[in-house]
Amino acid sequence: MAAQTTTKEQFISFASHTTEEVSEKQHRVEIDDSVTSPVVLYFLTGIGWLVFGSLAGLLAALKFNLPDWLGGTPFLTFGRIRPVHLNSVMYGWASLAGAGMIVWLTSRLCRAKIKETWALYVSAVLWNIGVAFGLVSLFFGYNQGMEWLEFPKPAGGLIALGFLFFAYSIVQTFRKRQVEHLYVSLWYILASLIWFPLLYVVANLGIYHGVTEAAMNWWFGHNALAVWFTPIGLAGAYYFIPKVIGRPIYSYYLGLLGFWAFALFYNWNGIHHLVGGPLPTWLVTVSIVASVMMFVPVMAVAVNHHLTTIGHFRMLKYSPTLRFVVFGSMSYTAVSFQGSIESLRSFSEVAHFTQYTIGHAHLGVYGFLSMILFGAIYYIMPRIAKWEWPYPKLIKLHFWMSAVGIALYVVALNMGGWIQGTMMNDPSLPFIASVNATKPYLWARSLGGTMMLVGHLAFAYQFLLIIYRSGPTRYVPAWFELRKTTEEDKPV
Amino acid sequence: MTQRRKSKKSEGDKRAPQSVPAPVEPIQQPAFSDEGDSFIDSDSSDVHKIHFRIVSREQGEPEEGFEPTPSWVWAVSVLLLFAMGFYLGKYGGSFDTIAHQVEQPQLPGSGEVKIEVKGDMVYAGVCQACHQADGKGVEGKYPPLGGSEWLLQDSFTPARIVLYGLEGEIRVKGKGFNNKMPQFHDKLSNEEIAAAISFARSAFGNKAPAVTPVEIDSMRRTYTGRMAWSAAELENLRKKQK
Numbered sequence A: 001m002a003a004q005t006t007t008k009e010q011f012i013s014f015a016s017h018t019t020e021e022v023s024e025k026q027h028r029v030e031i032d033d034s035v036t037s038p039v040v041l042y043f044l045t046g047i048g049w050l051v052f053g054s055l056a057g058l059l060a061a062l063k064f065n066l067p068d069w070l071g072g073t074p075f076l077t078f079g080r081i082r083p084v085h086l087n088s089v090m091y092g093w094a095s096l097a098g099a100g101m102i103v104w105l106t107s108r109l110c111r112a113k114i115k116e117t118w119a120l121y122v123s124a125v126l127w128n129i130g131v132a133f134g135l136v137s138l139f140f141g142y143n144q145g146m147e148w149l150e151f152p153k154p155a156g157g158l159i160a161l162g163f164l165f166f167a168y169s170i171v172q173t174f175r176k177r178q179v180e181h182l183y184v185s186l187w188y189i190l191a192s193l194i195w196f197p198l199l200y201v202v203a204n205l206g207i208y209h210g211v212t213e214a215a216m217n218w219w220f221g222h223n224a225l226a227v228w229f230t231p232i233g234l235a236g237a238y239y240f241i242p243k244v245i246g247r248p249i250y251s252y253y254l255g256l257l258g259f260w261a262f263a264l265f266y267n268w269n270g271i272h273h274l275v276g277g278p279l280p281t282w283l284v285t286v287s288i289v290a291s292v293m294m295f296v297p298v299m300a301v302a303v304n305h306h307l308t309t310i311g312h313f314r315m316l317k318y319s320p321t322l323r324f325v326v327f328g329s330m331s332y333t334a335v336s337f338q339g340s341i342e343s344l345r346s347f348s349e350v351a352h353f354t355q356y357t358i359g360h361a362h363l364g365v366y367g368f369l370s371m372i373l374f375g376a377i378y379y380i381m382p383r384i385a386k387w388e389w390p391y392p393k394l395i396k397l398h399f400w401m402s403a404v405g406i407a408l409y410v411v412a413l414n415m416g417g418w419i420q421g422t423m424m425n426d427p428s429l430p431f432i433a434s435v436n437a438t439k440p441y442l443w444a445r446s447l448g449g450t451m452m453l454v455g456h457l458a459f460a461y462q463f464l465l466i467i468y469r470s471g472p473t474r475y476v477p478a479w480f481e482l483r484k485t486t487e488e489d490k491p492v
Numbered sequence B: 001m002t003q004r005r006k007s008k009k010s011e012g013d014k015r016a017p018q019s020v021p022a023p024v025e026p027i028q029q030p031a032f033s034d035e036g037d038s039f040i041d042s043d044s045s046d047v048h049k050i051h052f053r054i055v056s057r058e059q060g061e062p063e064e065g066f067e068p069t070p071s072w073v074w075a076v077s078v079l080l081l082f083a084m085g086f087y088l089g090k091y092g093g094s095f096d097t098i099a100h101q102v103e104q105p106q107l108p109g110s111g112e113v114k115i116e117v118k119g120d121m122v123y124a125g126v127c128q129a130c131h132q133a134d135g136k137g138v139e140g141k142y143p144p145l146g147g148s149e150w151l152l153q154d155s156f157t158p159a160r161i162v163l164y165g166l167e168g169e170i171r172v173k174g175k176g177f178n179n180k181m182p183q184f185h186d187k188l189s190n191e192e193i194a195a196a197i198s199f200a201r202s203a204f205g206n207k208a209p210a211v212t213p214v215e216i217d218s219m220r221r222t223y224t225g226r227m228a229w230s231a232a233e234l235e236n237l238r239k240k241q242k
Helices: A008-015 A019-065 A078-109 A117-139 A153-175 A184-203 A211-245 A252-274 A281-293 A295-309 A313-317 A320-343 A345-351 A355-385 A392-424 A431-437 A439-467 B002-015 B045-057 B071-091 B119-131 B156-164 B190-202 B213-222 B231-241
Strands: B166-172 B175-181
Touching: A019 A078, A019 A117, A019 A355, A019 A439, A019 B045, A078 A117, A078 A153, A078 A184, A078 A211, A078 A355, A117 A153, A153 A184, A184 A211, A184 A252, A211 A252, A211 A295, A211 A320, A211 A355, A252 A281, A252 A295, A252 A320, A252 B071, A281 A295, A281 A320, A281 B071, A295 A320, A295 B071, A313 A320, A320 A345, A320 A355, A320 A392, A345 A392, A355 A392, A355 A439, A355 B045, A392 A431, A392 A439, A431 A439, B119 B190, B156 B190, B156 B213, B156 B231, B166 B231, B190 B213
Parallel strands: none
Antiparallel strands: B166 B175
């Protein structure tokens, strides 16, 4: 046997090290035990919203190909199903799964059991009620009419309240930390706990009218990514890449540059969505400048992660977590550079009001954030469920469906969107020509979306198996491929 | 339930040969349990073993290395900062509203732009509501314009009426009317009034010469400040002119 299979006995021999090591491991077990229930609750409900939101998204996508389909049922019309998709995946899936990941990460990185667990339960319940209430309102046509802020005020209030309970527990855990030095992931987590409530409350004040309202809308829309979703993704990437590979993140200094440049520049970005709008020129220009300056933090993060991974790329062959997280991390670099270019006036006038922007948004929220969350859940669940993933092949299916699906989605919409934009700007062509030109690309997008949904179903099924400890009893990690294990070369 | 799980297990073993076919009983209880503060109960010793193995095989918590930032990262950052500073200066609109004050564009052709007032447009916008699109008016309410002696006999009478209005009984084409025509001296320009009257004098079967804005202006100045005419006053003025 060239690739020697790992036996139960070998694993037990790994486990029998010095007492110090054993006590450290015992400590990890205790930490994992303390977070199990809230994290499972966050993940479970998050994945529920993911499946629901993907269905809504696919329905909305198909309506581009079949405009009359289901048009007779008011709650299934595009104007309702599209915000349902957005809010379900953002405030349902990404936020809840992200919160679950943050709970586990914080506890592990602070080397402390989670504190105020009750607040996490309250948070998860309030949050889920908020999302459910908001989505029902959207189905009935109650919509605040602003992108990313469609939920009616009570739903938004419930979510904000849920966030505060969540933040309370994280901050309490942080205060009882057993470490001196704070790891990079914690910087992003704690910063987002301060930034996000501020953003959400200011955006919901309801004192904006006309042009100010448009400016506020995009200030919020882009900053939801800047101060909540992106910090989650980066905290995950900064943790799981060195964790799985087993070497320190390349450079603390690059981490500092990345974090502070991120904090300085990202929050100015939103107004680049209003290029050509009736806003003061300087406001738009400042936003473009900040968007281009995002090259700096993105470059710092990309270099840091690349130089950490370099020489260990073969691990991508085995570790599902690493493969998802590295895919997400590379998407982050790609989507951020793309976003910087998109903010420029000359680019924006072609691409902005086309399918191009939709492709860009999905590369960010799916290619980057969701892939990292998938990787994180594949890593965290065996530790808190105390059960291995039963079917590595389903993980493989999930990865390829998601990866190929999102690649198809983004490439199709970026190409189709650019063609659409150039045709819309050509006064010699009728408007309908620009619509017809996008048809094949929109079909490709629907195909990509279907693949992603298939991946999510495989993921959700296996998630149910692991929390019920069902399926085959496995004693080895759920790698993609068989791997020879030795003492030096510990499995991950 | 147990049966199903067992069969699943052997199936899984076949598909994933790296897993050890250990003689372990599958757990009997559902994972969700009321006992303890955990969703997942940890009673089974097998679960403990699996968990300890999972935790054992993982690497330590990540740390930062202290490699220096590559110098090209600094170089690119500084270059970007300069470039975007330049961009801000060039396209920032001086942080002032001056960027939004647009100069009147010069139209091609000789200096002053002549705007032509179209009589039919003024008629359609102002007069048509009462005198109708065909100029026949409404019987007993609004007098007709087609063939109307008041409109056609001379050019001053219609100018007087449109500028300062008309009130009281009047006979037009042998039919009596008693209504009120509003004043337009404060609503329409000389050009507009001239265009509308000229239009009415050449439409609806009428063939009278056009009136000029200069004529309207002289009428406007002559009667500045007066109220609506009566038919008798107009008739007297017309006779005097003769």
